Amino acid sequence: MTESAEGTGPAVRPVVWQTYGPGDLGGQPIFGGGFINFGYWRAVDLARPLGEAERVRSQEDLYRHVLDTVAPRPGARVLEVGCGLGMGCVVMLREYGCAVTGMDIHPQQLSRARAAHAELLREEPARLRFVRGAAERMPCADGEFDAVVSVEAAQHFPDLGAFAAQTARVLRPGGRAAVAGFFTVDDAPGRPAELARLLESFDSGLDLARPVRALTDAFADAGLARVSAASIGRDVWPGWDRWLARWWAPDTWPRNFLRAYQEGILDYYVVTADRPR
Template sequence: MRPVVRETYGPGDLGSHQIFAGGFINFGYWRAVDLGGPLGEAERIRSQVDLYRHVLDSAGPPRGADVLEVGCGLGMGSVVTLREYGTGTVTGMDVHPEQLRRARAAHADLLRQEPDRLRFVQGAAESMPLEGGAFDAVISVEAAQHFPDLGAFAAETWRVLRPGGRVAVASFFTVDEEPGRAEELARLLDTYASGLDIARPVKALADAFTRAGFTSVQGESIGTHVWPGWDRWLSRWWEPGTWPRNFLRAYRQRILDYYLVTAVRPEEQKADAGTAHAAPGS
């Protein structure tokens, strides 16, 4: 685990900050929120739950599916998945032991009530301590900006998915591969200057999924439903020109955007009856 991640999600306890009301720790998907009206904690929590719903709708887990969330944080999204989507099981995985301790404490009652349907495990996106072919869907919400190796994440996602399974990842990336994007973002945003967030183009994740063998790889910009609402919420605490408000600035300058990236692990193709058992060179 990188030291900046260990500090931010351990002693720093990012989820305790008021900007992440409800403990979801994401910027929110504000499409259904009236940004012209007053914004309170209820609207903020709605935006964060709606981001999970948008991701889950895109992943389309069938009823009774086994779902893995990579980077589950405090487990709030894993619980939404279990309660609203009729899943068979949900596994929330996070690299940080403190986050998992908090998740287990926050959802202790549900873990006792549903011991066979909800669990939290420690593991890195690049090296998942999970059986191959164990899941019908893999989701990740606002965690991929921290993953040091997108290629390894894609390969591990392929490994733990069953044939026909889907992956859906929501996170923020640079809009292109222009040189100097990392330096631009480091000047604008403290999270990039510190190394907490890693500047990479969305194409890097899409290409990693393609190289891993996924098909139907798509990247959709959803920034129009993320950045204005996030900035409006931040305005309760920060003035224009302060670094947190620069997320919207980076979006408007076409440096950074928020994306939903989806892909499918193809169904296994059955060999033709006449060739299924042919010896090499026959």
């Protein structure tokens, strides 16, 4: 893997560098509370006006849903791949009692995470840390973690096979992985072009169009077992679109996430897998 333009650490694709560095995506109002995900809206009443409290709840609930699929015991060692500002790491630590390592490829994101959680890092140095690393090259020991999770970051990973291999390597025997993210529903050849027409994030290359099977196959090829993909789109896309309506009119490109779901092109999944004992 090449070095970044700044000469330190793994390479970051330019569009990712801009979006999460100078662009500071997590600081935008649509990502209330510093989380950077579309949210899991099952517990939110979408018929009522939505405020930041409901938005933050949706993002926290996405982490809760993912963590519940892993079911970590108190004290479990958890790696989050693509931790962003570290807000999900705090949910894992405080609500699930985990010892959490947040890993991100972007140094500016890590700087922001360390600043946002400086007090907690001082209070809980054995239970919270942030490290720089790529999904395809994790700076972690073999079998170091009881669980590996990634929430809405896999759409940026250039090599799902390498990510899966690294996940299998750093999981202990009996450990579990859970990845939440959006993928095409199948591998029809026209899917990337369809998404590029509908969604600017795919047209720019920020988001990479791959079928969910690309990840499930990668996990299986890496030797993981009980691999499954569960759609949670009905609890993601309508709520996300309802929230976006505060800023964007119908038929503007951000609103096309719901359209892509309704047209059977894109969906949101939680993919899980176990490392055999």
